[in-house]
Amino acid sequence: MFKDLSRRRFLAGSTAAAGALALGGRTALGADPLKVGFVYVGPVGDFGWTHGHDLGRKAIEKEFGDKVKTTFVENVAEGPDAERVIRQLASSGNKLIFTTSFGFMNQTVKVAKQFPDVMFEHATGFKTAKNLSVYNARFYEGRAVIGTIAGHMTKTGKFGYIASFPIPEVVMGINAFILAARKVRPDAEIKVVWVNSWYDPGKEADATKALIDQGCDVITQHTDSPAPIQTAGSRGVLCFGQASDMTTFAPEQHATAILDVWGPYYVERVKAVLDGTWQTSNVWQGFKEGMVEMAPYNKNLPGEVVEAAESVRKGIIAGTLHPFTGPINDQSGAEKIPAGQTIPDGDLLGMDWYVEGVSA
């Protein structure tokens, strides 16, 4: 999978050799290791989003050994502090810097302008520059898989969703989940609680309790801590891990998790800098490329449910199934996407409407 990627990137690269050459000479030679910096929005021990990025960082160290030196700064607030941290990493000799949260976008753009020799990679944003790439994963593909499982397993037909901020990324995930679930259980509905934070274990746990008390018998989340899993587990409610495998927090109830696999992409980008072939890119990868994976299915899941989930995953990889295929109705029940049509990527990335069955 990874070989595949670099070949494609290489072909694309050869068409714009001038830009690549300009970046090449500065980095490749010399005995000094390439310094690679990471800016994290949460603590490395969040067991979720930041943990996933940190695994990617470790993958770089494992792959390149002495040839690289990685540094990370954790728990960086999205705001003025981020600009200082990014600048600090750039001025202390890091030549490749990953800023791993949407809220670091404008700060990354600003610092990238001031450090044209340093290459920047911003996760989940939409602004690029000559030395600034963006990358993102198609998490909604994973949502379609867990939505399918939820549709099969629910008794009440009510799902609880602990969500961070109503940005397109999150809205897209909610929609993908309920669309898949309603294919199995047409009357299913989803209740969303916004905690207005990416990482707030206390609030996440409270929201989980409230949702379970309202009759939700499946819990899923778009926040970074394992608190919802722990809470759902202690109440015997089915749940899904976020970003990392969270099985240990609810061994019996943790059905599976959507895994963010950043390692191969990070290794690829570091290699590009070492080879002097780095250039601006904008990637959005999913199951097919391996940036999104599913954690092992819980042994408690019935065989036919696992089969249904797997057929969704395989369908997405084969390209025969797109989670956003019409007919899709909006919240009011009016048809928004006609049968057979799929929502194009551009519209997904700016998604600001909910599908039928969502109360948010």
Add this chain to the structure above:
Amino acid sequence: MSPKAPLFKIEPRREVSRGLLYATPLLAVALTVVAGFFIFLAMGYDPFLALYHFFVSPLLTVYGWSELMVKGAPLIMIGVGLAVGFRANVWNIGAEGQLTMGAVAGGAVALAFWGEETALTLPLMCLAGIAGGMAYAAIPAFLKTRFGVNEILTSLMLTYVATLFLSTLVYGPLKDPLGFNFPQSRMFGDAALLPILAGGTRLHLGTFIALAIAVAGWVLMTFTIVGFQVRVLGQAPQAARFAGFSGPRLVWLVLLLSGGLAGLAGLFEVAGPIGQLVPQISPGYGFTAIIVAFLGRLHPLGIILSGLLMALSYIGGETAQVEVGLPQAVTGVFQGLLLFFLLASDFLVRYRLRLRGAVAVQPQAAE
């Protein structure tokens, strides 16, 4: 005497040394450094290198100082306002919310004039920022003076309301129409941003206004009748009443003052380093400023020092993460230690501990 009686007895000292009172913050810093040394050693880091990056290397460049000012300015402004209130025994814990509302009000002005900014836009934004913070502090002031509601609770709880109000705006009416539906406003126009004082840094006009405000706060507290009244109200409310000072009027005054300053600090954040309205404006400046106010002995000039020290502890923590790989949690431990040592030494300056055992055991033995 029951055998569970505490071993020590706490007695107030008859005379509190003024010199020691001013020396305790320095002592606390020194003790924090010593404790930090051993923590780093125990964690397997080079303690000298770690302390160097924590406390020294951020101060070696002009850029480092400019960042210190940028980070310290809101802490100083808010701290000065809060200290005046604390002196009067009025406990405004909700500066974070007032900061948010100031940023909202001032930011809304910037967005209203977007694309048509004039020289008046920025002053108008500042006024709106102050008004926003004041209006928000007026709620606890009204509730306290009219119904006797505890301002600690009301001001604190209103903070969360302010954060949600800001969210509503940036997800709704103030959202950037070209921003792919992401929750942030347009970037403010250049004329709506605070001028940068030194090229290549983020040192904005607001940082100097913050220093000026601290000096003004010192003048207010030391040389004016109002400052005197505030101090009397805090130290001897009965005496203040006999002297004919209006308690409610002073409550209003100190809450509006601290709210207005917090609001202006919020506006400086959005018109300075941030440059737009975003769902979260401050990483907790309104709360940290409470620590800053006490660390600075509720004295406006002391607050300048404590604000800068607190800023250094954040920036040094980041530097140590980048250069030495020190975990971020150590920054928190450091700030905690600092406060602990400060309060402990403060306590020991004012009180003495006397061993109770020697006195207590003898009568029992005689039985």
